[in-house]
Each structure stands twice: as C-alpha cells, then as structure tokens.
Amino acid sequence: MTVDNLINWFPFGAEWPVLTFVTAVIICALPVFLFIAVYALVAIYAELKVSSFMQDKVGPMGQGVGLHAWKFGILQPVADALKLILKEDIIPDLADKKLFVMAPFIVFVGAFISFAALPFGQNIIIADMNIGIFYILAVGSLSVIGIILAGWSSNNKWSLYGGMRSAAQIISYEIPAGLSIISIVMLTGTLSMQGIIEFQSGTIWGVLPNWIIFNNPFSFIAFFIFFISGVAECNRTPFDIPEAESELVAGAFTEYSGMRYAFFFLSEYAEMFVISAIAVTAFLGGWNSPISGFMNSSGWGVFWFMLKSLSLIFLMIWFRWTLPRLRVDQLMSICWKVFLPFSLVNIFGVGIWSLLVG
Amino acid sequence: MYKYFNNIFVAISSILKGMSITWRHMINIRKGNVTLQYPEERWPRPERDIGFDLDSYNVIRSRLQVDIDDCIGCLKCERVCPVQCIKIVTTKAETKGEDLPDIGHTGITSNGTKKALIVSRFDIDMSECCYCNLCVYPCPEECIYMTGGPNSHKHPIDYEFSQYDRNDLIYKFAKDVDDEKISKYVSKKIK
Numbered sequence: 001m002t003v004d005n006l007i008n009w010f011p012f013g014a015e016w017p018v019l020t021f022v023t024a025v026i027i028c029a030l031p032v033f034l035f036i037a038v039y040a041l042v043a044i045y046a047e048l049k050v051s052s053f054m055q056d057k058v059g060p061m062g063q064g065v066g067l068h069a070w071k072f073g074i075l076q077p078v079a080d081a082l083k084l085i086l087k088e089d090i091i092p093d094l095a096d097k098k099l100f101v102m103a104p105f106i107v108f109v110g111a112f113i114s115f116a117a118l119p120f121g122q123n124i125i126i127a128d129m130n131i132g133i134f135y136i137l138a139v140g141s142l143s144v145i146g147i148i149l150a151g152w153s154s155n156n157k158w159s160l161y162g163g164m165r166s167a168a169q170i171i172s173y174e175i176p177a178g179l180s181i182i183s184i185v186m187l188t189g190t191l192s193m194q195g196i197i198e199f200q201s202g203t204i205w206g207v208l209p210n211w212i213i214f215n216n217p218f219s220f221i222a223f224f225i226f227f228i229s230g231v232a233e234c235n236r237t238p239f240d241i242p243e244a245e246s247e248l249v250a251g252a253f254t255e256y257s258g259m260r261y262a263f264f265f266l267s268e269y270a271e272m273f274v275i276s277a278i279a280v281t282a283f284l285g286g287w288n289s290p291i292s293g294f295m296n297s298s299g300w301g302v303f304w305f306m307l308k309s310l311s312l313i314f315l316m317i318w319f320r321w322t323l324p325r326l327r328v329d330q331l332m333s334i335c336w337k338v339f340l341p342f343s344l345v346n347i348f349g350v351g352i353w354s355l356l357v358g
Numbered sequence: 359m360y361k362y363f364n365n366i367f368v369a370i371s372s373i374l375k376g377m378s379i380t381w382r383h384m385i386n387i388r389k390g391n392v393t394l395q396y397p398e399e400r401w402p403r404p405e406r407d408i409g410f411d412l413d414s415y416n417v418i419r420s421r422l423q424v425d426i427d428d429c430i431g432c433l434k435c436e437r438v439c440p441v442q443c444i445k446i447v448t449t450k451a452e453t454k455g456e457d458l459p460d461i462g463h464t465g466i467t468s469n470g471t472k473k474a475l476i477v478s479r480f481d482i483d484m485s486e487c488c489y490c491n492l493c494v495y496p497c498p499e500e501c502i503y504m505t506g507g508p509n510s511h512k513h514p515i516d517y518e519f520s521q522y523d524r525n526d527l528i529y530k531f532a533k534d535v536d537d538e539k540i541s542k543y544v545s546k547k548i549k
Binding site (some may be wrong): 050054057322337 | 362366373376377379380381383384387390391392393395
C-alpha cells in the first residue's frame, strides 16, 4: 500500500494533483494513527503488567462491579486514556502560550512521520523511498525540538532543565546510532528499507537466518549499540534523565496535563515502536521468517515484523524495570567514551570484513 | 586501558545478572506473588490473646446482627438509635404466636414470647451506624447484638464488611417476602 500506488490509482490524478496527493496521504495516515493508538494501549497494559510481575505484584486486576477495568484489568489503559482526555487542560499564566500549545504535537509528529518508511510487510509500506533509513534518522530527531520547546515555553525551572538535558542526550545518542546504521548501509549497499530487508533473506550455512546481526561480529555489536542508543533517544528509564521523577518532577512535561500530556505519552510509545522497527529492519531481518521458508509469505511477513518489534519493545520494558537511572555525567561518558569509539571501530571492521569475506 | 575494558565487562555482566533476576521474578509470578486481592482473599486473622477469654468482653464494636426469628418488632432499638440508622416496619398479625411458614414467620421466640407483629422490614444502614451499642441494651429478646466477642457463638466476628457499592452496606434482615403475601395474615381490624 504505497502512496505512489494510491496516487496512480486515483482516476482524477492528472487534473487535481494536489488534491490527489493530500487524499492519498490522509488515507495512509489514518490507519497509522489508529495503529499507534491501539498499539499504545496494548503497550501501556504490557508495561503495567510486566512491571508489576517483575516486582512480584499482580498489576491491574479490576475485580469491581460493572465494567471496572474488566478481567485482569484489560480495560485499565482505556480508563487511563479516558481520564487523560477528560482532564482540564491547564496552560500556565506565564507560559509562552503558542509554543506551549504547539510542543506536544511537534513531538508527536516527529514520531508519527517516521512510520511512513517502516516496512510492515513485503508490500505494506507507505513510501518505499530509496533513502528510507536516512529519512527515519533525520526525521526521528525532530522530536527533540518539541521537547526543548515544551521545556522552554513552560517557564518552569524543572521543565527547562529537562528540555536541556533531553537535547544534550538525544543529540549525543544520535551519533552512535547513526554510525551503527552506517555500518549496515556499508554491508547492504542500500539506504532503502526494503532493500536492507531483501539483503537479509536466506540463511548462513543453512542454519542461521541470514540476518545482519549474525552476519559478522561487528554488526552484532552494532545492534546493541544502536538499540541502547535508541532506548536513550526514547527517554526510557535507564536513560530517562530528561523526565527524572525524583529530580525534575516530570522534566519537560511538568506543566502539561490532560490531552497534551497524553500526546507526549503517545509519542514516547510511538517512538519506542519506531526504534524497535528500525532495529528489526536493519539487524533482525525485518519481515523475513526466522526459519527459512517457514511461513514466509507476504501475509506472515506482517506477523514476523510485529512479533520481532514487540519483543524488542518488551526488552525495553524489561530494561526499564531492571536498571536504575544513570547520572547525567555517566550518561554522557557512556555515549562519548564507549559507544562512539566502538561504533567507529565497527565501521572500520565492517569495511575490512566486506573487503575480505563479502 | 585495562580499567576501561574491565568497566565495560562489569557493566555488561551486572546488567545481565540484574535482568536475569527480574526475568525469574516475572516467570515465577504465580508462586512469588505477594499481592492479596483484598475483598476476595484475606490474610488469616491472628489469634488474639490479651489475657482473658473472648466471652468476658463487655462490648465489642463490630457489625450489628439481628436474629430476625426472635425479633418481636417492639421498635425499641429503632427509637434509641442516636443516628436513626435502623428502620423497622411491622404489621399486626391475625393470630398471636402462630407460625406462618408461607412468609417465614415464626410465632414464638426462643425466649418463649408469643409474637404479635410481623416484621416486614428490618434494615440497618451500617454506613451510618456509630457503633455506640445503645440498641443492644433495650432489646427484650436479645436478638440484636454486635457480632463476635461475647456473641461469637451466635455469629462469627465481622469487622470489615467491605463492599463495592454503598447500598450494599444497608443490611436487610427481614425475610424477603412481597407485601401481598403478608397482607393475607394481617389482622382484620387493620384491614
């Protein structure tokens, strides 16, 4: 379901090109938005349950009368979402109102437009660009502008600190993430998401799936560097100093409430999915089946892609409820002293490897 | 240089160790769960021993309980209640001291008193009750009492009575019979 197909299919494309383009984009964007909303509910439920299981609790159970979160608290995220929607929308008196109102949507857009280049299946990709992965990396760092705007316009010391920290963190971690993607691009010789996935079909020695993570030792390390940097870009817990509850209340989101806060929440989960999807595409074979030739049709491709992405999201949740928050200086030193040299060595190593082996 | 790589090794190994611990806890949630789903499951009540028997308590302030078969409908408890949380409705029976199995009415109380009234409503709103115990003293048949303590042989102690709905705190002790059935046995004079 590419945008181009839709545009070609419309009968009046030649007469009203702009209208055709806008209609095609909206037709593609609506399902993605619905998908994000539904997926966020599932992810929030998983987060609640996994967190409490890891702490020997049972999580939301909802054993009340009527439709009180239903069985096993399945409706708990729905209730949370309804509560956030119904809450009063407070804008502080001294806030910069225009920026304050705009910020959550900029953050959400940053996560939302990355979905345009995610290959959900063999044919299910909104826009199969020849620079797909570059586009996602470029667009993914848009959300940092929103967070800085939120921190600045709230006119609150905690928000400002949170925004500044988030800027420092996200921009730093873009570098190792980008460098590990470069090593993949060197290996596959393409920037297109579908091209990277097609490179990974087949097997190594007939046993292992021919995924890039198993291709050579350097890309194995690159996966972990990319994934951990991705967790840092999502502001998830081992790296959540921008919204550290115990230091900054809620960081850049301190002054937000109701629907606007819900959008920050939604974009955090959407960003988690984007990071996992890139990791799956670039390292774990995308929609390729783990066993070659087993359930490898285009329909099952969606299943494998979602399964892999959701397991990586589970890994992120697992990280969150295991590891304590890093200090600011530790965070920066991990990025600049460990990830950066390692990813540079990776690029060198992949170059040598593809010269000698590939 | 050694310190740098050693640091990385320690970090990775300790992260793996920590994550294996949380994984183990998540897998063993059925065994290791510490949460009690309160109204459905409760901890066992510990044995209480402060040096004398339960029977020698003078007053225990728990839930009010009524043995409706012994109630003669004298309204003394309703009148004495300082917060008006007891509501009783009675009608005069046709014959004094006669069993009416149709509406679950017993004619004679356990003290031997012949009942002249049919109690068609006996509600106690436990959300309003102030646990003053004043309704217990005037009762001629000793049919209203606080559960547990000296009355443990009549009714086991009930001190939580947690409910999801506030209306469920209104305890209805009278036999649940519709008015038409009762009206058959109501005294002719009233009719």
